[in-house]
Amino acid sequence: xxxxxxxxxxxxxxxxxxxxxxxARGLALLEELWSRPEQHAAVVTHGNLLSLLIREYEPSFGYxxxxxxxxxxxxxxxxxRPDAGLSTIRRIWTD
Numbered sequence: 446x447x448x449x450x451x452x453x454x455x456x457x458x459x460x461x462x463x464x465x466x467x468x469a470r471g472l473a474l475l476e477e478l479w480s481r482p483e484q485h486a487a488v489v490t491h492g493n494l495l496s497l498l499i500r501e502y503e504p505s506f507g508y509x510x511x512x513x514x515x516x517x518x519x520x521x522x523x524x525x526r527p528d529a530g531l532s533t534i535r536r537i538w539t540d
Contacts, residue, residue, distance in 0.1 A: 447493070451508040468497040479524060492516065502534040515540055 449456055454464040462470075471494050478486045490498075496511040499520060519538040525531040 447511075448508045451511070464497055467494055468501060471498045472501060475522070492518070495520065498522075499534055502532055 446458065450464045454468075457463040457466075471490070474488065475498070478488070492511065492514050495518070496506060496514065499510075500506040502522065515538060517538065518536070520534055520536050522532060522534045525533060
């Protein structure tokens with residue numbers, strides 16, 4: 446079932462949420478954080494939503510990559526040019 450949510454971002458279980466909707470919810474939070482005056486923020490989430498957010502910045506990130514996430518795992522998202530929306534994401538957790 447989880448693999449299906451990566452293959453079809455609009456599919457959802459009854460009473461659930463699609464990957465597209467979950468990613469939009471997460472991205473809205475990131476936008477809210479970027480509008481704040483603080484220079485840094487920490488966002489803590491579960492692996493599924495983390496993988497959807499990573500996928501927004503690295504489109505090749507999918508189900509297979511999700512299976513390789515460790516628990517815990519840590520990624521850094523840096524906004525390079527807010528005016529252009531350019532960002533980089535990188536894993537900093539070492540197993």
